[in-house]
Amino acid sequence: MPLKDHYKTLELPALAGTADIKQAYRKLVRKYHPDRNADAQTVHLFHDIQEAYEVLSDPAKRKAYDNELKHAGRYTAYQKDQVHTAEQVVKQARDLLRYVQTIQNRSLNYDALTDFILGILSKDNIALLLRAGNAAYTADIIDSVLLSSKDILAVRSFSEIAERLNQLQVVAADRERIAVELSARQYKERQNRIVPYAALGIVLLIIVVMCLILF
Numbered sequence: 001m002p003l004k005d006h007y008k009t010l011e012l013p014a015l016a017g018t019a020d021i022k023q024a025y026r027k028l029v030r031k032y033h034p035d036r037n038a039d040a041q042t043v044h045l046f047h048d049i050q051e052a053y054e055v056l057s058d059p060a061k062r063k064a065y066d067n068e069l070k071h072a073g074r075y076t077a078y079q080k081d082q083v084h085t086a087e088q089v090v091k092q093a094r095d096l097l098r099y100v101q102t103i104q105n106r107s108l109n110y111d112a113l114t115d116f117i118l119g120i121l122s123k124d125n126i127a128l129l130l131r132a133g134n135a136a137y138t139a140d141i142i143d144s145v146l147l148s149s150k151d152i153l154a155v156r157s158f159s160e161i162a163e164r165l166n167q168l169q170v171v172a173a174d175r176e177r178i179a180v181e182l183s184a185r186q187y188k189e190r191q192n193r194i195v196p197y198a199a200l201g202i203v204l205l206i207i208v209v210m211c212l213i214l215f
Contacts, residue, residue: 003072006052006065009045014066015099015116017107018057025053066111086132089125093144096120100148114157117145121164129168138168146181155185 007014010024032046055061083089096116100108120141129137142165152158162182166175 003068004048004051006055009048009052010056012056013099014112015109016056017103017109019107020103021053021056025049025057062109063111083125083128086128086134086137089120089128090137090140090144092120093141093148097144097148108151110152110154110157113149114152114154114161117149117161118164121145121161121167126164126167133169135169135171138170139174141165141168142170142174142178146177150181152185155182158182158185 007016010016010021010028012020012024016024028049029046032042032049034043034046055065083092100113129141145161145165149158149161152161159182162178165178170178
């Protein structure tokens with residue numbers, strides 16, 4: 001059975017977050033509900049919309065579905081438009097930042113966002129930027145990528161982004177800025193690991209104190 005394109009069904013990019021998915025689903029359900037139009041084609045589309053929402057609104061199902069798309073070579077988080085110039089690479093980075101900023105108060109699919117950024121910073125695109133040798137382009141790419149990825153806290157994901165940014169002709173100030181962003185994520189990750197153990201330690205201490213008081 002062919003793998004359905006649930007993102008296309010809901011008219012969404014793979015970057016879309018849960019709020020966007022819910023909003024798109026409600027809009028399409030109102031538009032294509034069989035009570036409004038009961039022809040066979042509309043009923044079939046309505047069932048596809050429901051199936052797409054069931055998959056994409058569930059984090060575990062969505063992750064499994066995205067992996068299926070990747071294995072099938074059909075993952076569209078990064079649309080591989082034909083890029084022939086450094087200017088086009090810069091435009092992709094700017095367009096991504098604009099998109100992220102428009103939905104800043106809603107959730108994003110951060111796995112897809114990471115893939116999109118790594119697509120912009122592909123080996124071929126980095127080569128285009130290096131050949132252009134334009135410091136303004138490099139600064140623009142760094143600004144757009146760092147601002148777009150500011151909520152990506154996974155150290156492993158951001159480390160790869162930072163490594164690719166550093167392959168550009170990066171000035172010292174920007175190299176330091178990238179290092180600071182990476183360090184901030186590493187610190188946050190360490191804190192996230194420590195907090196559960198600290199909480200457990202406090203609970204055990206309270207239990208010990210209560211036992212001493214009672215006995």
